[in-house]
Structures are given as structure tokens and as C-alpha cells.
Amino acid sequence: MNYISTENLTKSYGLKVLFKDISFHINEGDKIAIVAKNGSGKSTLLKILMGKEIADSGTVTINKDIQVVLFDQEIDFEGELNVEEFMMTLDSAPILALKNYHHALHTENADDMEKALAEMEIHKAWDLENEMKQILSQLKITDLEAKMKTLSGGQIKRVALAKLLLETRAEHRHTLLIMDEPTNHLDVDMVEWLENYLSKAMVTLLLVTHDRYFLDAVCDIIWEMEDFNLYVHNGSYATYLENRMIREDNLNSTIDKANNLYRKELEWMRRQPKARTTKSKSRIDAFYETEKVAKTDTRKQKLELDFEMKRLGKKILELKNIDKSFGEKLLLKDFSYQFQRGEKVGIVGKNGAGKSTLLNIIQGLEPCDKGEIETGETIKFGYFSQKGLTYKEDERVIDFIKEVGENFPLANGRTISASQFLRLFLFDDQTQYSPISKLSGGEKRRLHLMYVLYQNPNFLIFDEPTNDLDLPTLTVLENFLLNFQGSVIIVSHDRYFMDRIVDHVLAFEGDGKIKDFVGNFSEYREFKKTQDAGKKNQVEEETQQTPINSDDSKRPQTKNKLTFKEQRELETLEKEMPELEKRRNKIMDQLNNETDYEKISVLSKDLETVSEKLEEMEMRWLELQIE
Numbered sequence: 001m002n003y004i005s006t007e008n009l010t011k012s013y014g015l016k017v018l019f020k021d022i023s024f025h026i027n028e029g030d031k032i033a034i035v036a037k038n039g040s041g042k043s044t045l046l047k048i049l050m051g052k053e054i055a056d057s058g059t060v061t062i063n064k065d066i067q068v069v070l071f072d073q074e075i076d077f078e079g080e081l082n083v084e085e086f087m088m089t090l091d092s093a094p095i096l097a098l099k100n101y102h103h104a105l106h107t108e109n110a111d112d113m114e115k116a117l118a119e120m121e122i123h124k125a126w127d128l129e130n131e132m133k134q135i136l137s138q139l140k141i142t143d144l145e146a147k148m149k150t151l152s153g154g155q156i157k158r159v160a161l162a163k164l165l166l167e168t169r170a171e172h173r174h175t176l177l178i179m180d181e182p183t184n185h186l187d188v189d190m191v192e193w194l195e196n197y198l199s200k201a202m203v204t205l206l207l208v209t210h211d212r213y214f215l216d217a218v219c220d221i222i223w224e225m226e227d228f229n230l231y232v233h234n235g236s237y238a239t240y241l242e243n244r245m246i247r248e249d250n251l252n253s254t255i256d257k258a259n260n261l262y263r264k265e266l267e268w269m270r271r272q273p274k275a276r277t278t279k280s281k282s283r284i285d286a287f288y289e290t291e292k293v294a295k296t297d298t299r300k301q302k303l304e305l306d307f308e309m310k311r312l313g314k315k316i317l318e319l320k321n322i323d324k325s326f327g328e329k330l331l332l333k334d335f336s337y338q339f340q341r342g343e344k345v346g347i348v349g350k351n352g353a354g355k356s357t358l359l360n361i362i363q364g365l366e367p368c369d370k371g372e373i374e375t376g377e378t379i380k381f382g383y384f385s386q387k388g389l390t391y392k393e394d395e396r397v398i399d400f401i402k403e404v405g406e407n408f409p410l411a412n413g414r415t416i417s418a419s420q421f422l423r424l425f426l427f428d429d430q431t432q433y434s435p436i437s438k439l440s441g442g443e444k445r446r447l448h449l450m451y452v453l454y455q456n457p458n459f460l461i462f463d464e465p466t467n468d469l470d471l472p473t474l475t476v477l478e479n480f481l482l483n484f485q486g487s488v489i490i491v492s493h494d495r496y497f498m499d500r501i502v503d504h505v506l507a508f509e510g511d512g513k514i515k516d517f518v519g520n521f522s523e524y525r526e527f528k529k530t531q532d533a534g535k536k537n538q539v540e541e542e543t544q545q546t547p548i549n550s551d552d553s554k555r556p557q558t559k560n561k562l563t564f565k566e567q568r569e570l571e572t573l574e575k576e577m578p579e580l581e582k583r584r585n586k587i588m589d590q591l592n593n594e595t596d597y598e599k600i601s602v603l604s605k606d607l608e609t610v611s612e613k614l615e616e617m618e619m620r621w622l623e624l625q626i627e
Contacts, residue, residue, distance in 0.1 A: 008023055009048070038469070046206070078148065080147060097123045141159055157185050211494055213495045222235075321334050345487075382453065505517045
């Protein structure tokens with residue numbers, strides 16, 4: 001079933017062309033990722049498909065039997081609504097049926113209840129509320145009464161994501177799910193959950209993402225937007241890279257041939273008398289076409305960041321017995337670490353665990369409660385933070401960079417100008433002289449990155465650098481960091497980026513504990529899963545053990561010989577008590593993870609019944625032991 005077809009779409013903003021005459025189709029079951037540098041029109045294309053933007057020319061045909069749902073980077077919400085009320089603002093028939101059912105429960109009107117029950121059956125809405133709470137729970141949103149205005153940016157994004165996933169479940173229609181950077185501000189556990197959910201779900205998907213592991217796990221088609229065109233690649237990210245390389249090699253071969261022809265045709269053009277009017281018009285037209293190809297700039301395909309780093313002394317950075325708390329929340333406890341020249345450290349942990357606090361302490365931006373920090377005299381930090389750039393509203397890109405310096409030193413003793421440096425980061429001449437305020441969000445992140453590197457630091461600190469950066473820029477950054485001779489600290493949830501760069505991991509495990517793990521990020525994740533599984537098995541084994549299974553010498557000695565009937569009763573108790581205890585522990589685990597109030601009530605009653613029964617059996621067991 002065809003969902004969307006487009007023919008010859010073109011979109012520009014002023015003189016800036018985003019894409020020109022692109023055509024494509026989206027069919028049921030397609031899972032498509034869009035890859036392009038920031039400013040190429042990815043988000044604009046999504047908005048055109050949603051009907052929020054209009055193309056300059058071309059047609060978009062959307063099947064009337066489908067709904068198109070967008071998960072945008074900008075989330076609209078009413079701050080006074082609580083989480084559950086926000087989720088229930090979905091405009092779908094199953095949600096409306098659920099609302100009417102709750103209304104009928106409160107009014108206790110028989111006619112309303114009869115009508116509501118019929119709607120619930122028609123729209124298959126009985127499990128919808130449980131599904132909503134399950135999705136929210138998976139995304140670590142448990143307080144459904146919390147006001148939206150009190151949530152953090154990451155929590156708002158997770159609630160909005162839950163709402164979107166619920167909408168695709170609630171509507172029993174064909175749905176195209178469009179997602180713009182869905183993994184931004186999600187921690188690794190939640191990214192992996194979403195990855196698993198979307199890879200298994202029977203959905204049609206179009207997404208923009210910089211997360212390459214996520215892309216490979218979820219999508220099997222890649223759209224590449226480059227040079228105003230759209231190229232389709234069937235397969236993995238590696239397939240896309242291979243196809244792109246082949247295309248670029250073919251382009252370079254075409255340019256070489258055009259250069260040879262251009263030199264010959266240029267000589268012919270120069271020999272012709274200016275006043276002569278009998279020149280072959282077709283040959284002259286062909287000359288200008290050849291010139292256009294011959295002068296194609298392919299330097300952007302060969303980006304290298306071979307910079308001259310400032311000298312790094314013997315002393316780098318040492319942290320000694322650092323403590324840090326905020327109120328009763330302990331972030332760092334007796335933490336010590338000595339950074340070495342050239343090492344690349346990844347810092348991981350849940351949101352709020354203290355990762356950014358450690359970065360601030362290292363740079364002297366925040367004091368520690370206890371401990372010492374020794375920083376080498378030659379150290380110059382370069383900090384790429386999540387806060388973004390501070391700039392004047394009308395300041396131009398080129399002027400912003402020139403505030404640092406007119407030129408930048410290269411490793412071979414030469415220098416490059418600020419303008420050349422900007423070109424390395426994919427800022428063309430037109431963009432360089434544009435106000436920073438006119439840049440897209442991703443372009444501002446890219447400018448922030450190059451602003452940090454342009455200051456020529458020898459100790460780089462990156463706090464979530466991959467958010468909103470495009471894949472071409474990430475590739476340039478990764479290649480630079482692999483050859484960087486200074487020290488690097490990276491806080492990131494991007495598994496691919498971390499695996500490619502870091503030597504070992506500092507993992508915030510809670511209560512001030514930091515695990516120093518030698519290896520890359522995926523290796524640490526495997527280690528952690530194995531460790532957690534071992535702890536879980538140990539707890540289960542300990543739970544299954546009861547006093548009656550302990551060493552015989554510790555049991556109370558029976559004073560009198562039991563009758564045959566009493567002996568059989570004792571054996572039965574010793575067999576049933578462990579099973580009943582396991583059942584009690586299982587109910588308690590369910591209670592800890594449950595957010596549905598009705599289910600909590602039922603589980604609480606079950607727990608009370610089981611606990612009373614177990615207590616009776618334990619008392620009888622003791623009586624039989626001391627008889």
C-alpha cells in the first residue's frame with residue numbers, strides 16, 4: 001500500500017536552495033532514515049509532508065486512508081495539565097471512548113455507562129489505559145499527577161514520546177510515524193527500549209537521527225540529502241557509506257575528464273576572434289557546461305582537521321579524594337583519578353547522576369565539598385557544553401569566529417584563515433556572512449563545536465556533543481579526536497560515537513560510586529548486564545532460602561517425638577512455605593513497578609492475604625518444632 005508519493009519537490013529560503021526536483025515514495029512497512037548535513041532541509045521536508053510547510057513547486061500526494069503523526073523537536077504543551085491529562089489530550093476515537101467511560105463512572109448514569117461501554121467495545125479501548133501507563137513506566141515517568149510545567153526538558157520529551165507511541169496504538173488506522181531526532185535527551189536504557197520497540201513494531205517510519213546504532217537497528221532504507229538531491233540506499237549505514245564513496249569516486253572521475261576537456265575547449269575559445277559571429281553556439285554552450293563540472297568543489301568530501309595542538313606538559317590533571325553532594329543527594333564519594341596525555345575517557349550514567357557536575361568541578365566552575373584538584377600549568381580546556389552559544393543577535397558567523405583570531409595554526413607550520421576554517425565545518429561563503437540568529441539549531445551546534453576547537457585547546461571536554469550534530473560533522477569530529485594528542489573527556493549517550501573514541505569508561509553507578517572500566521562503551525554495557533544478572537540470581541537464591549533450609553544444627557531441637565500425622569504436616573509446611581514466600585516477593589516486585597492504581601489495590605490485597613497465610617504457617621512450623 002502506497003502512503004505518500006512526491007514529484008519534483010523544490011524548496012528554497014531566499015537564495016538558499018534546500019532541495020530541487022526530488023521525487024520519492026513511502027510504502028506501508030518502510031522504515032526510512034534521512035541522513036544529511038544540518039541546513040540541508042531534513043526538518044523542512046518533514047514539515048512539508050505534515051502540511052506545516054509548503055513546497056515552492058512539485059506535488060505531494062498522501063493516501064486518504066492514512067494518518068501522519070510527527071514527533072518534533074519542539075513540543076507544545078499546556079503547563080497546568082498533569083502528565084495523565086496531557087496524555088489524554090489525544091484526538092482519537094479510542095481515547096475519547098476511554099474519557100467517556102471515566103466520565104460515566106463518576107456520574108453513575110446508567111444511560112451514559114451503557115453508551116460508554118458500547119464505545120469501549122467498538123474502539124477496543126479496554127487495554128489502552130494500561131498500555132499508556134506501561135509506556136510511561138518504560139520511559140521512567142511514574143508520577144502521573146506531576147504538572148507538565150514542573151518537568152525537565154528531558155522528561156517533557158519522554159512524555160511527548162509516550163503520547164506519540166500511544167497514538168499509533170490507539171488509532172486502528174494505517175499510520176506514518178515521522179520522528180525528528182527521537183533519541184536526543186534520552187539515556188541509553190531508554191534509547192535501547194525505543195530501539196527495540198520500533199524495530200519490532202509493525203509501523204511505517206520516517207525518521208531523522210544521528211544515532212548510527214539506532215539507525216541500523218530500526219531502519220532498512222536510508223535517504224541521503226546532498227547537493228539539493230535525494231539519493232536512496234537500501235540496506236545498512238555501512239551500505240550507505242559504500243554507495244556514497246562509489247558515487248564520489250565516479251564524480252571525481254567525471255571532474256578529471258571534464259578538466260581535460262575544459263583545457264582543450266578553453267584554448268579553442270581563446271583562439272576565436274571576438275567579433276566573429278559564426279562560432280558554433282552548441283559548442284559554446286557545451287563549453288560552459290564542461291566548465292561548470294570541471295570547477296565542482298569536492299573539498300568537502302576530504303575534510304581533515306590536522307591542527308597544531310598547544311604544548312602539553314608532564315602534569316595533566318589529577319583529582320584526589322573528591323566528595324560532592326547537593327543536599328542529601330550524594331554525587332561523588334572519595335573519587336580519585338589521574339588523567340594521562342592522549343587518553344580518551346567516556347563518562348556514562350543516568351541523568352542527574354552527577355556527570356555534568358564532575359565536568360564543572362574539573363574546570364573550576366564549581367567547588368567540590370572535599371578533596372584536591374591539581375591542574376597542569378600548560379592545560380587549556382576546550383568545553384563543548386549543552387547550553388550552546390552566547391552571541392549577539394545580529395552578529396555574523398565570520399565575525400564571531402574572528403573574535404578568537406584571524407588565523408589558525410596547522411600541524412605543518414602553515415596557517416588557515418577563519419574563513420577557511422569555517423569551510424572545513426561545511427559553512428559556505430554565503431552562510432559565513434549570515435547572522436548567527438538565522439542558522440538552524442544544528443548549524444548553531446556545529447558553529448559552537450568549531451568555536452571550541454578554533455581556540456586550540458589541549459584538553460577537550462564534551463558534554464553530549466552529538467545532540468543535533470549531523471552525521472557528516474560527526475564523522476569529521478570523530479576522525480579529529482582519533483588523532484588528537486591531548487586528553488579528552490566525553491559525556492554522551494551516543495553508543496557508536498563512544499565506541500569509536502573512548503579508551504575506557506567512568507560509570508556513575510549511584511550513591512557517589514564511580515566504576516573505572518577499561519574498554520569501550522559497549523564492552524562496559526555487556527559487563528554491567530552480566531554483573532546485574534549475577535546479582536539478580538544471587539538475590540533469587542537468597543530469597544528461596546528460608547530458616548527451615550539452614551544447617552540442621554541451627555534448628556530448634558524437638559523435645560518430643562512427633563506423631564506420624566504431625567510429621568507429615570511438618571514436611572508439608574517445609575515444602576509449601578518457600579513457595580509461598582516466593583509468591584509474596586513476586587507480588588512485592590510487581591507493586592514496586594506498577595503505576596495502575598486499580599492493579600495496585602488488587603496486588604495490595606493479595607499481598608495481605610499471602611502474608612497472613614505465611615505467618616500462620618510459620619507459627620505452626622515453630623509449634624511443631626518445639627513440641
